[in-house]
Amino acid sequence: MDRRLNNLKQRKVKSVLLKSFVWLCGILTVGVLIYILLFILLRGIPKINLVFLFGEYNSETLSAFSSIVATIQMIFLSLIISVPIGVFCAIYLAEYAKRGSIAVKIIRLATDTLAGIPSIVYGLFGMIFFVNILGFRASVLSGVCTISIMILPVIISSSEEAVKSVPDTYREGSLGLGATRIHTVFRIVLPTAMPGILSGVILAIGRIVGETAALIFTSGTNVMKNPTLDLLSSQRTLAIHMYMLAGEGLPHSKDMAFATGAILILIVFTVNYTTTKLAGRIGRIQ
Amino acid sequence: MKKNKILSVALAVILSMVFAGCAQDTPSGEQPAEFNFDKDITVVARDSASGTRGAFHEIMKIIVKESDTETDKLVVGALEFDGTDKVITAVEGDKYGIGYISLGSVSDRIKAVAVNSAEPTVENVRDGSYSVSRPFLLVTKGTENDLVKDFLKFTESAQGQAVANEMKFIGAVDSTEEYTSSGMSGTIKVAGSTSVTPLMEKLQEGYRELNPDVTFEMQSNGSSQGIKAALDGSYDIGMSSRELKEEEASELNRRVLAIDGIAVIVNKENPKSDLASEDITNIYTGKITKWSEVK
Amino acid sequence: MQNTKKSNFDEKIMQAIFFLSALISVLAVIAICLFLFMRGIPAIAEIGFMDFIFNEKWGPTNKPASYGILSMIAGSIYVTAGAIVIGVPVGLMCAIFLAEFCPDNVYKIVKPAVNLLAGIPSIIYGFFGMEAIVPFVRENLGGNGYGIMSASIILGIMILPTIISISESSIRAVPKSYGEGSYGLGATKEETVFNVIVPAAKSGVLTSIILGVGRAAGETMAVVMVAGNAVMPLDKIELLKPIRTLTANIVTEMSYASGLHESALISTGVVLFVFIIILNISLSLIKSKAQRN
Numbered sequence: 001m002d003r004r005l006n007n008l009k010q011r012k013v014k015s016v017l018l019k020s021f022v023w024l025c026g027i028l029t030v031g032v033l034i035y036i037l038l039f040i041l042l043r044g045i046p047k048i049n050l051v052f053l054f055g056e057y058n059s060e061t062l063s064a065f066s067s068i069v070a071t072i073q074m075i076f077l078s079l080i081i082s083v084p085i086g087v088f089c090a091i092y093l094a095e096y097a098k099r100g101s102i103a104v105k106i107i108r109l110a111t112d113t114l115a116g117i118p119s120i121v122y123g124l125f126g127m128i129f130f131v132n133i134l135g136f137r138a139s140v141l142s143g144v145c146t147i148s149i150m151i152l153p154v155i156i157s158s159s160e161e162a163v164k165s166v167p168d169t170y171r172e173g174s175l176g177l178g179a180t181r182i183h184t185v186f187r188i189v190l191p192t193a194m195p196g197i198l199s200g201v202i203l204a205i206g207r208i209v210g211e212t213a214a215l216i217f218t219s220g221t222n223v224m225k226n227p228t229l230d231l232l233s234s235q236r237t238l239a240i241h242m243y244m245l246a247g248e249g250l251p252h253s254k255d256m257a258f259a260t261g262a263i264l265i266l267i268v269f270t271v272n273y274t275t276t277k278l279a280g281r282i283g284r285i286q
Numbered sequence: 287m288k289k290n291k292i293l294s295v296a297l298a299v300i301l302s303m304v305f306a307g308c309a310q311d312t313p314s315g316e317q318p319a320e321f322n323f324d325k326d327i328t329v330v331a332r333d334s335a336s337g338t339r340g341a342f343h344e345i346m347k348i349i350v351k352e353s354d355t356e357t358d359k360l361v362v363g364a365l366e367f368d369g370t371d372k373v374i375t376a377v378e379g380d381k382y383g384i385g386y387i388s389l390g391s392v393s394d395r396i397k398a399v400a401v402n403s404a405e406p407t408v409e410n411v412r413d414g415s416y417s418v419s420r421p422f423l424l425v426t427k428g429t430e431n432d433l434v435k436d437f438l439k440f441t442e443s444a445q446g447q448a449v450a451n452e453m454k455f456i457g458a459v460d461s462t463e464e465y466t467s468s469g470m471s472g473t474i475k476v477a478g479s480t481s482v483t484p485l486m487e488k489l490q491e492g493y494r495e496l497n498p499d500v501t502f503e504m505q506s507n508g509s510s511q512g513i514k515a516a517l518d519g520s521y522d523i524g525m526s527s528r529e530l531k532e533e534e535a536s537e538l539n540r541r542v543l544a545i546d547g548i549a550v551i552v553n554k555e556n557p558k559s560d561l562a563s564e565d566i567t568n569i570y571t572g573k574i575t576k577w578s579e580v581k
Numbered sequence: 582m583q584n585t586k587k588s589n590f591d592e593k594i595m596q597a598i599f600f601l602s603a604l605i606s607v608l609a610v611i612a613i614c615l616f617l618f619m620r621g622i623p624a625i626a627e628i629g630f631m632d633f634i635f636n637e638k639w640g641p642t643n644k645p646a647s648y649g650i651l652s653m654i655a656g657s658i659y660v661t662a663g664a665i666v667i668g669v670p671v672g673l674m675c676a677i678f679l680a681e682f683c684p685d686n687v688y689k690i691v692k693p694a695v696n697l698l699a700g701i702p703s704i705i706y707g708f709f710g711m712e713a714i715v716p717f718v719r720e721n722l723g724g725n726g727y728g729i730m731s732a733s734i735i736l737g738i739m740i741l742p743t744i745i746s747i748s749e750s751s752i753r754a755v756p757k758s759y760g761e762g763s764y765g766l767g768a769t770k771e772e773t774v775f776n777v778i779v780p781a782a783k784s785g786v787l788t789s790i791i792l793g794v795g796r797a798a799g800e801t802m803a804v805v806m807v808a809g810n811a812v813m814p815l816d817k818i819e820l821l822k823p824i825r826t827l828t829a830n831i832v833t834e835m836s837y838a839s840g841l842h843e844s845a846l847i848s849t850g851v852v853l854f855v856f857i858i859i860l861n862i863s864l865s866l867i868k869s870k871a872q873r874n
Contacts, residue, residue, distance in 0.1 A: 015771035022682050025674035029745070030694045032738055036701065036709050059487045088602035096596055103603075109865075110607040116792075116857045117613065118799025120828050124850040125613045127835075128620055137520065138505065149609045156606065180588045182595045210702025213801040213832060222505050225494075234503060239704045243802065244506070246708055247369020250484065251393050254371060261705050268700045276693060328725040333810070333833045334642050356644040365727050365809040365823050368833050372711070372806070379716050380725050 037265060044262025047255045053263075057225050062245060062256040064263065069227035070235035074143055074219070075208050077231075079201060081148040086155030087197060091185060093156075094163040115153035119214040122150050126218035138234040143219025150214060151204040158203065162196020163189060199278045206271040209264065212239045238264060321381060321555055323578035327569055329364040330376045330385035336368070337479045337509030337527030341420035342386045342548050344528075346563060348570045361572030368508075369480060374551070381553045382577060384569060388481040388527070389419075389547030390454040398549035400560040411547040412456050417563070418548045422455065422482045425516045425524040425538040433472045433500065434522045440465045440493050441543055449488050455544035471499030478505075478512015478525030485544060486525055513538070614854075621851035624844030633848065639812045641834070641842040648845045650852070652812050656729075656824040657798055660808065663733025663820075664740055664797040669790055671737070672744030673779075676789075679745065680752040681774050699742035707806035710735040715807055724821030727809030732824070735803050740793035747792065751785020752778060784871035788864060795860050799853065801828040827853055 057063040089107070097104045126146030136142040166189050174184040190197075220234035221244055228235070236244065238260060245257035332339035343349045349358050367373050370391045377383040378395045385396075389406055392398045398406045401418055410416035424441065426434065440446050443465030447457030476486060483506040490502045505511070509526040513534050516524030530540060550566060552558060558580065565581065568574040625633050628648045636649025679691060714734050719726030755778050763773040779786070809823025810833055818824060825833075831846050 011769060011772065015769045018771040018775060019682065022674050022678045025671045026678035026683065026687075026691050028671060029675045029698070029741060030691055032741075033694045033698050035713075036705070036738075037697075039709055039713055040705060058491055059484060085602045085605050088599045089606065092596075092599035092603040096599060097603075103600075106607060107603050110610045112865075113610050113858065113861055114606055116795050116799075116861055118795075118801070118828065118853055118857065120799065120801045120831055121613075121617070121850045121854050121857075124831065124835075124847055125616060128616045128847065129612065133616070149613075152606060152609065180592060182588075182592055185595075206700045210700070210704070212702070212704050213828075216832065217835060220505055221507065222503050224503075225501075234505065239702050242708065243704050244369075245371075246704075246711070246806070247367075247371050247480070248484075250371075250391075251395075254375075257708065261708055264702055264705060268697065268702070272693065272697050272700050276696070335834065354644065356642075358640065358643055362813060362817055363811050363822055365725070365811055366825075366833070367810065368805075375711065376725075376727065380719060383725065 040258060040261040040265055043255075044258035044260070044265075047259035048262060052256065052259055057223050059250065062250070062253060064238060064241055064256075064260055066224045066227040067236050067238045067241040067260075068263075070140060070219070070224075071209060071237040071239075073140055073229065073231075073235075074147060074215075074237055075205055077140075077144040078147040078151060078208060079204065081144070082152050082155050082204070083197075083201060086152050086200075087159045087190075089152075089156050090159035090163050090197075091189075093160050095181075095185060095189070111153045111156050114149065115157070117150075119150065119211060122146055123214040123217045126214060131218060137232070138218065138220035138222070139232045140219050140235055141231045143215050143237075144231075146214055146218045147208055147211065150211070151207055154204045154207065155197075155200050158200025159193070159197045162193035162200070165196065166192045195278045199275045202271055202275045202278070206268060209237075209267050209271070210239055211237070212243055215240055216243075238267075321557055321577075324576055325382045326575055327577055328376070328380045328383040329361055329570060329572075330373050330383055331360055331364045331366050331570070332373065332386070333366050333368040333508075334358075335508030335510050336481070337420070338370075338386065338388060338481050338548060340509065340528035342418070343570075345418055345420070345548075346567045346570060348567060359571045361570060364570070377551050377553055381555050383553055384566075385551050386418075386548050387551060389549045390484065391481075392454075392549045392551065395554075396551040397554050397556065397559070398551050399558060401550060401566065402563055403560055406547055406549045408451075408454055408456055408547070411545060416547055418550065419456075419545055420527060420548060421458070421529065422479070422485065422543040422546055423526040423530065424541045424543050425513060425526060425530065425534075426522065426541075427516050427519060427538055430522070430539070433470050434474055436468045436470055436497075437474055437493055437500075438523075438541060440496075441489055442541070445492060446489055447544075449492055450485060450544040453485055453488060455485060455546050458542040458544050465496070467496035469499075470497055473501045473503060474523065475521040476502060476504045476512075476523045476525060477507065477515040477521040478523075479509040479527040480506045481527040481546065482509075482525035482543070617847060617851050617854060620844055621848035624841060624848045625851075627841060628845060628848075633845070634852075637812075637814050639830070641845065646842070648841070650827065650830070650845075650849055652814065653825050653827045653830045653849070654852070655815055655818060656808070656813070657826040657828070659729050659818065659824060660732045660736060660804060660826055661794055661797040663729055664736030665790065665794060667733055667737030668740040668744055668793060668797075672741045672789075672793075673748055673786060675741070676745045676748035676752060676786075677774060677779060679749045681770075681778070695742050695745050698738070699746070703739065703800060703802045706735055706739055707803035710803060710807035718821070722821060724819075725809075725823075727807060728823045729808070729818075729820050732804050732808040732826075735807055736797045736800060739800065739803060740796050743793045743796055744789045747789035748782065748786045751782040751788070754785070755781045784867055787867055791860055791864050791867070795857055798856060799828065801832050805829040805832055 051061050052063055054065050055061050055063040057066055093104060126142055130136045130142035130145045131138055170188050170192060171184055174188045215237055221236050221240055222234040223236050242257050242260040242264065245253045245260060343358060348360055349356060365376055370387050373385040373387050374395055377385040401416060404410050404416040406416055411419045443463050445465050450457045494500060509528050512524035513526050515521035516538060530538065550561060565574060574580060633648055633650060635651050636647065637651040638647040638649045639652060640647045679688065683691060710731060714731045715726035718731045722730060759777050759781055760773050763777045804826050808826060808829060810825045810829050811823040812825050827849050831849050835846050
């Protein structure tokens, strides 16, 4: 009798310890996030001023304006290339392909591989193929081409999820009314899957904004005094601007690096918030 | 059940506060700690692309040349960074650190020591008493186009040299020629040394004030890359903060833009203010590992 | 009648377009393999396979130059292992927390926090590491702060979201009957979770760890700012001493490399690429084993 009671006590103690440890890890994770965010934001936000955001770049202002515009260009152009390809690929996998066929296996294998390649390897490939062999030189164009390949798996997997979760009844209804398959896909399935596709797009945007290693050798580290839309010019994105500022020797470059970091974090906040809202909308549709 | 929950949460919160508390205390450690001469020296160097490193390691004989071979004998475990600010950050945060940066980048975050009793000032570099210096070079290949020629003329003019002197570099050309705007337009592509970049940026700004139709494209990716870019023609001008190698010099036009001193920096709490160049060599090659061994 | 013919034609065209789009991923992978190997393999041949992989002397600017990446391979391994040691326990516990112990109102805080961690750019992690973690290690643990310890801490934090979100999904996917059976036998909640539910989610957890390994091994920017980038001979590697990883080697030296040096760095990329492929294959093996069960 005694032994069983002791055992129970031991088990109870163990359970309490485990539970607190689990809670600790949860709090720790949140704590680490808050610490990182505060660390950058507290030192960075005070340094953000209008000149830094919209002014001309010179060694006094270290303005991020042209980097911001370059980043927006990069996002816009990469999405124009990858989203159609990615969504069409997802449609093929979800609507047309026969389950378990060799083609599907190969395509999935390829997509999974692309998803796992480190960004520095993408940078190397971009440098070899787009910058050197195709002769695009260090330019926004090379960067866009490299990034488009990099975000393809993200678009494909979230679009595929989204398309797959459109209820079959929608499709059957449409086909029953005499619509063609294409018609069904474009008028019924895609619009319904749109929130899911969009959340994949937003995830991709988050990735592009944060990318450094893939772009250092492809779009380069050059900073233009004023923003330009020239695709063949080399321009640094916001993340690379931060990296360069973290290494420059000017007295205020570190402060401005914090400021750039703050801007990056605010962008990530917005991206995440939008994704969460969209995810909520998907939930409601199901 | 509820008691257990509260207990566990309380435990968790306390533990995480301890963690946060530890981390908060450290960055601005206000302890008036003593300088422990028996601690290991933290040797900080630049990355291999850097012209600053190339120049410093040559001057300080860290690179050993024997007949056919050339070996960089930087001590194993030395930190290598690819930017001036990172070197400054490393030495600023580490009491026992030593590093080298362009004289123009010295700020009050760290302390620049005298070498062989010569203070690291512009005057001492100019008259040669401070021996640790290297040329900032602009290199081009073949005949330059008119726009590039015009810009180079600007850099060698009185205005250009004034910019260099303002930034604590030593103008290389004692020029009294005033540059007048040529009204040209076009793009000049420059690539190379991160140390030369701040000076080049200011020169570009000055030039653009007089010739607003000219744009510049600049990559700061290291002296060697700048030289390579000039050699293969992908860029108009290469910037280098180290001397050209024979193979490079034979194919390029070389202009000295300015002379830059290299400052040897230590942490502000380091009592030493004067180092013999022998000691510097020995520190960087690992023959001296503690500050107590430095005379 | 004609309408049907036209729509059949349209169907076929669109189907072809969809299929071709799908093939683009395959094309991309083939292209990446092709061009990387095309530049990298000859370099490995010229340096000599044994000399490349198993030599710890990396000295491309010396005469004669040496191109051994063993020290960097060791560096990547140590730093990744450190990241796993730090990130997996915390991550797994946090996943268990989210899946089993977390009240709804707390979930609304912790889950978005994890997603936010996932979205933070690696340059921010690297900067944070350089400004906060390095001084912390230097003052509390010793050494000069730049090294394996700092890199492992930062990488550990970076892989947390990966470990947490995938582990959480697989823990949630464990059928309720497992848990109910355990409770029926009188086990406490904690015992049930740790002895029954989590082991049942083993393959998902393993997947998350492998993906975490991939992420840590491929990380460049964060590591290059905190690891010190010193090429260390194997016998001198220490937890608190600096180290250089494969990724840091590429990014630090590529800007000035040319000729064989440049190709050697691309070969380093090839080594990384092959490593990721091996990871992916192990992942598919685990997944198919799980499916069979």
